[in-house]
Amino acid sequence: MFTKLPSATTAGQDQLIWKVLFDRQTALLHRRAAPAFSEGLARLGMRREAIPDIGELSATVFENTGWALAPVGRPFEPGAFFELLAERRFPVVTRIRPMHAFDFSPQPDLFHDLFGHVPMLLDKGLADFLHMLGQAYRAQPVGSPAREQLWALYFFTAEFGLVQHEEQPRLYGAGLLSSAGEIHHCVNENTPRLVFDLATVLRTPVSGTRYQNQYFVLPAWEQLTDCVAELAGLLAIA
Numbered sequence: 001m002f003t004k005l006p007s008a009t010t011a012g013q014d015q016l017i018w019k020v021l022f023d024r025q026t027a028l029l030h031r032r033a034a035p036a037f038s039e040g041l042a043r044l045g046m047r048r049e050a051i052p053d054i055g056e057l058s059a060t061v062f063e064n065t066g067w068a069l070a071p072v073g074r075p076f077e078p079g080a081f082f083e084l085l086a087e088r089r090f091p092v093v094t095r096i097r098p099m100h101a102f103d104f105s106p107q108p109d110l111f112h113d114l115f116g117h118v119p120m121l122l123d124k125g126l127a128d129f130l131h132m133l134g135q136a137y138r139a140q141p142v143g144s145p146a147r148e149q150l151w152a153l154y155f156f157t158a159e160f161g162l163v164q165h166e167e168q169p170r171l172y173g174a175g176l177l178s179s180a181g182e183i184h185h186c187v188n189e190n191t192p193r194l195v196f197d198l199a200t201v202l203r204t205p206v207s208g209t210r211y212q213n214q215y216f217v218l219p220a221w222e223q224l225t226d227c228v229a230e231l232a233g234l235l236a237i238a
């Protein structure tokens, strides 16, 4: 299940891709990213000059929120993914996207996972929310509508979520933070950005291969954890 990091023959090209992506995303995210992301990125000491060491990042995240990073060779299917979340472990794909997929990588890659997800794992609210999602998913029957709903909730929060901050919608979903193409689509004046409503989110279809049709904006960061109690009632109905 677990693999080693890419060989030295590709290391130079991988470092270049990391540097270019890092520069572009940090420029795009200026005053667009949620405070939790900017704070997490700074605390982890991520730099444009070098791909971070996954083991060192994992140790820092563990000290702060009890989560560990699990290097993997390719993205997991949802069942295995949520199993890890239930154990407070987050999979990190060790392969970085190719040059031709700079703007949008349909599958998670090293940049998406390290740059997009890991800084947010330092936030206790998001970390606890993901843990709860993993436990809830595991408790539901395989193939059940409830699992589909939990997948949608994960998508429209941890992957493509926004939160209102100082009267501006700020990005905190990793699919947004790590993709220039998705950011431009999301902030376009013609793209619907709806106020987060749990019941609506649970029944909204997700797209893993193209940009989302709409996004959801949390009115306040605390609402992410506040919706956990409401979620239990809604899943019981499903």
Ligand SMILES: [Fe+2]
Pocket (backbone or CB within 6 Å): 108, 112, 113, 117, 159, 174, 175
């Ligand atoms: Fe992701």
